Amino acid sequence: MECSDYGLTRTLERDNLNLNPLQRGGVLPAAARKALYEFGDGYSVCDYCEGCLDQIPRPHVNSFLDDLADFIKADAVRTVHGAREGKFAVMHALCEEGDTIVVDGNAHYTTHLAAERNGLEIVEVPSTGHPDYEIKPETYREVLEETLEETEVKLAVLTHVDGNYGNLTDAAAIAGICRELGVPLLLNCAYSMGRMPVELKTLKVDFVVGSGHKSMAASGPIGVLGMSAEWEDLLLKRSPRHEKKEVELLGCTSRGAPLATLMASLPYVRERVSRWDEEVERTRYLVSELEKMDGVRQIGLRPKEHDLVRFETPVFHEIASSHPRRGFFLYEELKKRRIVGIRRGQTRWFKCSVYGMTDRQVQYIIDSFREIVEENRD
Amino acid sequence: MECSDYGLTRTLERDNLNLNPLQRGGVLPAAARKALYEFGDGYSVCDYCEGCLDQIPRPHVNSFLDDLADFIKADAVRTVHGAREGKFAVMHALCEEGDTIVVDGNAHYTTHLAAERNGLEIVEVPSTGHPDYEIKPETYREVLEETLEETEVKLAVLTHVDGNYGNLTDAAAIAGICRELGVPLLLNCAYSMGRMPVELKTLKVDFVVGSGHKSMAASGPIGVLGMSAEWEDLLLKRSPRHEKKEVELLGCTSRGAPLATLMASLPYVRERVSRWDEEVERTRYLVSELEKMDGVRQIGLRPKEHDLVRFETPVFHEIASSHPRRGFFLYEELKKRRIVGIRRGQTRWFKCSVYGMTDRQVQYIIDSFREIVEENRD
Ligand SMILES: Cc1ncc(COP(=O)(O)O)c(C=O)c1O
């Protein structure tokens, strides 16, 4: 056997303006790059472990978790491998096979997979459909009430900001409904925690999960699981046989570099969250400028409350139909201008984000799209 | 809230000779350090994902997994977050709550936790106890046969090399017994895969799990799950709703830097595995030299077949009883000599490994222990 060269470079994505929403919130600041260097080897955070990852004193995982709990206003917090693993753990601790959960219609596929892996039945709260795809609290209530007439509902899941339209849901209102109906609520904050303020106690939800690599400037895979005090005993139950080890976390989760980067990034993340308004402004500017072109339309709730934007772009689809490079023209034209992150061949619609970019960069992107339309439209 | 300084440096452990067995096999070679740099940001391996992590063409996750499968002679292989997550996944796919599994008495706590999290009953195959702690194939057979008389056994688990004594078990023999009795066998290779040859088809086991951060020169957390063809459909079952996504893996597992380091390290790991004999020789030399001192005795099977060594060290315990620094003297004397990795305060016994060290470094360590005894014994 000869090992291939696995093409382990990422220059294109690192050195260019990347519009892929998945990649905007996970870029490391300098402090996290340094932590990655220091903690690159194997079980690097485990040198001073006395049996509990969350209690490690050096590096100060223990005080970091206190700060993180304070940041998201949760009573207890643990790191997990990602948002999906956090969702799986909550479902696994609360539900039995065959149980029913209620989930919003914009849920990420990982919510479905976490439920399927747990053998759960999913009842869905539909969105309003095209073009807003809104999840309305009153619809959530209806579906929850109807379902409760038929069966017990062990858990409700709500996507705080979904990955298709970047719609921000009314978590506080839906949490109120769930509380009233006696159903615990898990809020999936993969796209919000680390970008915008997320506070468990302010929203009055039972659980939150976040995604370090998606929205908290951390190296993947790592996630955050926060909970209110009443769930600690259940979720963080310890092994009868190994007293220090939490069963649902298999003893410990993020035993390495991703944790070090999440720690190093926390001060940076707190600071950027305090500037969330500016990000929303910049996104709205992008939308208003791009919509000035005929054949570009923002889908999802208006005005934007999140940086992820979905556009329908018949203008590019039309160009593609007669362009010698067909659907590839858009990707190629953007790449010429050092803009990446829109899938090759995609022209009918795309998702994008300018999260973390400067005003000048956003203007450059707007100008580039305009130029591409002007140069290619016949 | 003010974020603390989390003490994110690891100079002591990186710049000194580290005897901690946990840390010896996870040190990154230069190529993996480079991959860490390239793939440090967030979801860095996902730029070219079409929905399946294992099919990603850039970097070449797809061909890497082929090479990895070939390396461990498995029909299918996936990355997971670590050995424990691999064990959990196998148990979760094969067993129902309340089912019984058979496990060797030297199993790592994570085997117990994976079983507890799945609600399984554990029946243990006892070791021979002090001082060898051997897991004998005939005892494995007895326990398995006895258990099968009472109940169904869904899975047998064997620790290939355990983390307490560094004993290598006779996996091929125990696999033969399991096959004969119709029970699938999962081999936990956290301490072997990436250090010594491990081939699923040669040992004729059903599943192997490995640990990237422990023994495969990868940045944590990452693990390897290999299986024989007959289990692929069950373990890699896809979601009815999201056709590309494997349910047991929640769609995808190691979506970031750890995977890039595991990939970059594979050629290095293959090469070092081919030199395993030299490592065993070096370990045996360490044992024979340290045992020349009165009051030092290697525990576990003899001669050593693995780099992890457990010593009983009454000589250090005696010195501690009258030393002004008490039990801390050993740690402090070693640290003065730039040797770390033996726990502060521990003198009665310790585990250590010189895996990956040069002959000169091993000699230096031997000489240091001798010097410490001579200088401190009254
Ligand atoms: C809304 C939402 N939830 C969850 C996830 C998955 O996050 P993770 O990779 O941390 O499991 C994503 C990823 O795209 C997402 O958009």
Ligand SMILES: Cc1ncc(COP(=O)(O)O)c(C=O)c1O
């Ligand atoms: C024998 C054995 N199995 C499993 C593990 C856990 O490995 P991982 O961190 O990859 O889950 C260890 C770690 O010390 C071990 O020694």
